[in-house]
Amino acid sequence: LIRQGKGHFHVSGMGHEALAAVSIQMQPDDYIVSYYRDRGLVLGRGMTTRQLGLEYFAKRNTGSGGRQMPSHYSNADLYIWSVPTPTGSQLLPACGIAWGIKLDAKPNLVVTTVGDAATRQGDFYEAICFAKEKKLPLLFLVEDNAYGISMPTRKNNPLALNVLEPDNWRRIEGHDVQEVYDATAEAFEKIRAGNGPFFFWINMERLSSHTSSDDQKLYRSAEELRALEKFDPLKGWKDRLIEESLITAEQYAKLDDDVKERIRREYSEAEKAEDPSPNELLANVTAPPPKSDKEILPPGKYRIGDTVNKTLRLGLEEDARRILFGEDIEDPKGGVFRLTQKLSTEFPRQVFNSPLAESTILGVACGLAAYGKRPVFELQFIDFIYPGFNQLVTNISNLRWRSFGNWKCPAVIYAPYGAYLPGGS
Template identity: 80%
Template sequence: MPALSKKDKLRLLKTILESRHADLREQNLNRQGKGHFHVSGMGHEALAAISILLGPDDYVVPYYRDRGLVLGRGMTTRELALEYFAKRNTGSGGRQMPSHYSDAAHHIWSVPTPTGSQLLPACGIAWGIQLDGKKNLVITTVGDAATRQGDFFEAICFAKEKKLPVLFVVEDNAYGISSYTRDTNPLALDALQPNDWRQIEGRDVQKIYDSAEEAIDKIRAGNGPVFFWIKMERLSSHTSSDDQKLYRSAEELRELEKCDPLKCWKDQLIAEGVLSAEEFAQIDNEIKERIRQEYRDAEEAEDPSPNELQVNVTASPPKLDDEILPPGKYRIGDTVNKTLRAGLEEDPRRIIFGEDVEDPKGGVFRLTQKLSTDFPKQVFNSPLAESTILGVACGLASYGKRPVFELQFIDFIYPGFNQLVTNISTLRWRSFGNWKCPAVFYAPYGAYLPGGSLWHSQANESVLAHYPGLSVVIPSTPEDAAGLLWTAMHGEDPIIF
């Protein structure tokens, strides 16, 4: 890929400027009592240099400081202004907080607030790309404080195990709200392999571009994931509900300007003769005035309707009258195995993933026996990591696959509960139907095992059924098992079977 042209340098400058002025405008509006909340991306804008390297079929799975990244990807300030005011005509239908980006048309996945929970779905999307043999990739980002989350480590392990086409970007601004993290993040604690992580200065737009260009070429060539640790400064308080002057010294705050990617990039381009100070001032003023008008227009746009509160919680279940199995005498385990087989035969997008599901074991209850032998590109063993199983399913389903994933016992769902209730159950609703999660999770259930004790005997359907967006089905006969599993596999929403 050629070096940055003058046109691309100016495009990056304008994107960073647009991101900065939109943040400043939202801060100003919030002080006026207009809008409910503000999350700043100031200091993080240089990641726009990564987005201009992406193709139309690549994916971005961001977090809430990535305004510059998503603007570079193709979202507009008008769209983000509508999100700021929680208006109806947005990627979330007005259901998300500001800076919780979602744009299915540009493959920008819906941001969840619990930071770090986006990483395993990002791996699921990347696995779908890999299974299809495509050269596309996923960029996923996370703040430094969230690198202490378990999902962060599970995502790294899964990406390395599968050699997934994904670029991980840690945006290290040194703070988790008020807590200083430079001494307690996993890189500082030697919990990560330093040689895996390329450490980059977040103020250096050119360096980020050059590093990303090299990494993306490596990923597209099939060489597996790449990991960036980008040190930057958070140039504003955590959110509009925070005041960083309470925990950062006046001297520290004065020094922040030296780390401002906008100032550094502007000064570099002027020094290179790409533009003059006068030309910069003109561009700066034009963008500022345009953004003021876009926020004025957004404030007058249509609000969400209370009558639509329950729209896109789930879709209607499919109406099917297929004969799945010929008449005969079956046990429930037999019908599950045969129905799974029929599903794999019918649709190559169906993927089975779970602990011990491959032959020769074929599952601890033999529910998947002979399936990996006959469908080796659709049936895979998982690690013993329920959050991985659930989070990867969410990403695969978002990408367009049809995951049918096994949990060895329903009692073991709780290590993955964050993925279940943060992402899987909410994705359709929080994105106003623009993203969906057609996934099936099947698991043995109830007190059927003598001596099963506490974690092999639970009947926890009442817990799961209380989360909007999840459907729970429990067969009591072999006929029920075949019919309910077949219907679940043809649905457009998450089903626990």
């Protein structure tokens, strides 16, 4: 299609198809928080090739309304969270969704994925820490295809450098569909039983260039490329099915022809579908502001801190979905400005201390809100926003817009500033 001038960009999932063996075992209310290489994973979850065709052509009737690049999956009906482009920035929202599930004591779980190169991102480590601290119902998959575009990663990823504890990570051969299936079944059973997160490091091969804008022949030898065929999960699975007489070679060939013809037809139909309208460019940037005529405090003189505390208390009383999270906000400290004093004592299931990790605070807020909670999260000083700025810009500020309103982020972030001293320089 690209050679024909039909479309401008594509991210291949060739070599990663065995992850469909993960998603076919998921329950209807489980979540996927993935990245752009996960075509097999989302197809196993229930997305169709027709939907992928609509996304490729950036058509209006997609999970993003035509606003996202190809392979940036989003399907709220199937609980497939909207893929952000900066790699690794999906991991903390995945933790937020998983925390919401745990707070509600539901038997569901979250599968989140990341490529090997993005394991050098700070959010990767923050997500691991938060998942282990809260014992979240989360399956964490690192898809190690040995390259970050052109850069080899097998010697400098955190597992190879002994930054990660090897015993925490189950090593899996990603071209072996049965191995992926069996390991997932075991992990899912333990996660649903309340045993906390599981971590898979999956070795696989990227059978194509990084994207349609890349040419891996520039940096991979001809010998290396010739050897890739034996790591093709589809070929390996086909050979196994034929060897075990579950299907004949002729039956497989017919099935292969039928699937290819169906995909050609569906992509041809998708090309003719409705395009986004320029008139909708600013639709779903934000929700309409809420209206409230309720009097929280009668007229009088109040200290700002007392006003904030009473407002937070009323919010917690009125809506059990409201969650407060921030550094030092639990009693006895009750916040460095005492804004949350006595709240954790009165609402122990809604008020929690956070780690000193601003990206965690903002990323978890986004995921928790997308799940359906109403997070009200504190940054101790506005000066400290910058370690979490990626989550603010990449997810909180545009999740609603980039998903055409299919995913929402009703979060409140507050941070003191000014007063009698700065929090930083």
